[in-house]
Amino acid sequence: MKILLLNHSDSGGGAAIASVRLLNALRDNNIDTTLGVVQKASANNHIISLLKPNYTNNKIKINNKFSEIIRNIIFKSSNPLKLHSTNNKSYIDINYINNSSFDLVHLHWINNNMISIKDISKIKKPIVWTMHDYWVISGAEHYPNILENDDRYIQGYSAKNKPKTTNGIDLCRKTWNKKKNNWKNCKFNFISPSNYLKDSFEKCALFRNSKSNCYVIHNIIPHEIFKPSDKNNLKELYNIPKNKKIIGFGAAYDVNDKKSIKGGFLLKEALKLLNEKSNYYLIIFGNDCDALLKDISIPAFSAGIITNPYILASIYNLCDVFVCPSLLENLPNVCLEAMFCGVPVTAFNTGGIPEIVEHQKTGYLARCFDAEDLLYGINFCINNFSELSNNSLKKAKLDFNNENIVNKHIELYKSILKQELT
Numbered sequence: 001m002k003i004l005l006l007n008h009s010d011s012g013g014g015a016a017i018a019s020v021r022l023l024n025a026l027r028d029n030n031i032d033t034t035l036g037v038v039q040k041a042s043a044n045n046h047i048i049s050l051l052k053p054n055y056t057n058n059k060i061k062i063n064n065k066f067s068e069i070i071r072n073i074i075f076k077s078s079n080p081l082k083l084h085s086t087n088n089k090s091y092i093d094i095n096y097i098n099n100s101s102f103d104l105v106h107l108h109w110i111n112n113n114m115i116s117i118k119d120i121s122k123i124k125k126p127i128v129w130t131m132h133d134y135w136v137i138s139g140a141e142h143y144p145n146i147l148e149n150d151d152r153y154i155q156g157y158s159a160k161n162k163p164k165t166t167n168g169i170d171l172c173r174k175t176w177n178k179k180k181n182n183w184k185n186c187k188f189n190f191i192s193p194s195n196y197l198k199d200s201f202e203k204c205a206l207f208r209n210s211k212s213n214c215y216v217i218h219n220i221i222p223h224e225i226f227k228p229s230d231k232n233n234l235k236e237l238y239n240i241p242k243n244k245k246i247i248g249f250g251a252a253y254d255v256n257d258k259k260s261i262k263g264g265f266l267l268k269e270a271l272k273l274l275n276e277k278s279n280y281y282l283i284i285f286g287n288d289c290d291a292l293l294k295d296i297s298i299p300a301f302s303a304g305i306i307t308n309p310y311i312l313a314s315i316y317n318l319c320d321v322f323v324c325p326s327l328l329e330n331l332p333n334v335c336l337e338a339m340f341c342g343v344p345v346t347a348f349n350t351g352g353i354p355e356i357v358e359h360q361k362t363g364y365l366a367r368c369f370d371a372e373d374l375l376y377g378i379n380f381c382i383n384n385f386s387e388l389s390n391n392s393l394k395k396a397k398l399d400f401n402n403e404n405i406v407n408k409h410i411e412l413y414k415s416i417l418k419q420e421l422t
Contacts, residue, residue, distance in 0.1 A: 002101055003033045003413060004125075006050075006092075006115070007108035011041040011307065014219075014333045015109030015132040018193075021220040022106075023047070025406045031413075034102070038091050038114050050092035060091060063113070084140040085111035086175050090119045098124045104413055111135060111142075117175070121182045126416050130191040130217075133330055137204035139172030139179075143261055143328050152176075156205040179206060189416055190214040191409075194331040194352030217408045218331065218400055225309045226340035228393070229317040240301060240318055244281035245382050247271075248319030248343070250334045255292045263325035263348070264292060269371040270325075270378065271296045283318055316341040321363075321381035325374060329353055339363075340396045344388035346377035360384075362392040 003026065007019040019035055023046060026033040033046065040049040091113050097105060107129040133142040137153050144150040148163040155161055157173035192198040192214055201207065201214045235242050255264030274280060282300035284292060293300050306312045316322060322338035324347040331352040335345050339356060345363035347353045357363040364377030381388055
């Protein structure tokens with residue numbers, strides 16, 4: 001059994017991390033697996049670049065920038081997640097895939113023109129497709145506009161149900177219709193990391209009455225990396241005060257954007273409400289940490305962008321609480337990684353997050369999108385750290401067992417290939 005995983009990249013972003021972790025786990029279980037990407041960044045011998053010879057790094061950058069400019073001209077949206085993907089072209093060669101010796105193709109995040117919508121329908125191998133967000137079941141958007149109760153992915157995309165603040169050409173409708181026309185005879189085997197997104201799949205108009213199936217299989221979290229470590233030793237290593245209440249936060253970008261899907265603005269508002277700020281210490285990672293620190297008057301350590309998972313695990317272990325203020329998420333890696341380290345999570349009761357965070361048992365689920373309740377949850381987790389930490393570790397071991405997750409992938413592959421032979 002030879003498996004080809006496909007993801008736009010092998011570094012940066014949750015889908016890239018998930019696909020590389022799955023690659024390593026499958027190979028550890030003696031499954032011949034390769035990860036194909038647009039442009040390879042790592043030294044892993046089992047990751048290959050499938051970029052067409054006529055494309056170069058500069059050409060891709062120019063194409064992407066040009067596409068972004070065109071989208072901004074013809075399409076204006078209040079969608080809290082700015083990213084939209086039309087996938088009008090393919091940077092990789094579908095013929096290579098079809099003529100290869102791989103038995104099955106497992107798609108992950110193939111946007112940013114890795115594979116066009118039309119070329120996806122041309123893949124002749126059996127397809128498994130992990131949904132890392134809503135794009136597969138929506139139009140061009142990666143998440144519905146929850147700020148305007150957007151449910152077009154359920155209703156279908158018409159000229160009458162476009163969100164009121166979305167202007168210009170209806171890019172989402174055009175992309176949805178392209179998917180509908182090209183995929184009408186396709187059979188996909190979808191994987192949803194969360195029950196929440198599986199429920200959304202079952203409601204969606206695009207695959208209503210289709211031959212496609214959807215299975216819930218979680219993403220892998222390496223338990224040998226993400227595990228509890230001695231806080232005091234780590235505080236000495238990072239020169240972090242031992243007498244402070246430590247608050248952790250990742251994805252520190254767009255923190256001044258009130259519509260950002262990652263909700264950094266709401267965390268910033270919550271931290272402004274803190275009494276006795278000198279008793280707290282903030283540890284953050286991401287590419288816009290300074291914007292979060294401005295105006296909140298809390299001492300902090302800014303770790304920047306972290307690519308080393310061992311360093312990331314140590315950052316989680318410094319914290320008394322990890323905060324995920326996202327407006328909508330599938331099954332966020334940051335919450336899982338914190339839980340595996342025994343760090344309670346405070347987050348909004350949205351998306352697939354409640355499948356990780358059990359309210360007042362492994363963390364705190366705040367009212368959507370209430371900054372005051374988010375702050376209450378932060379203090380609740382700090383004040384009940386020991387109990388919540390123990391419960392988090394138990395839940396990680398019980399509900400997110402890596403051996404079970406890998407085996408579910410392997411069994412799904414075998415089942416699909418067996419069906420192909422009958």
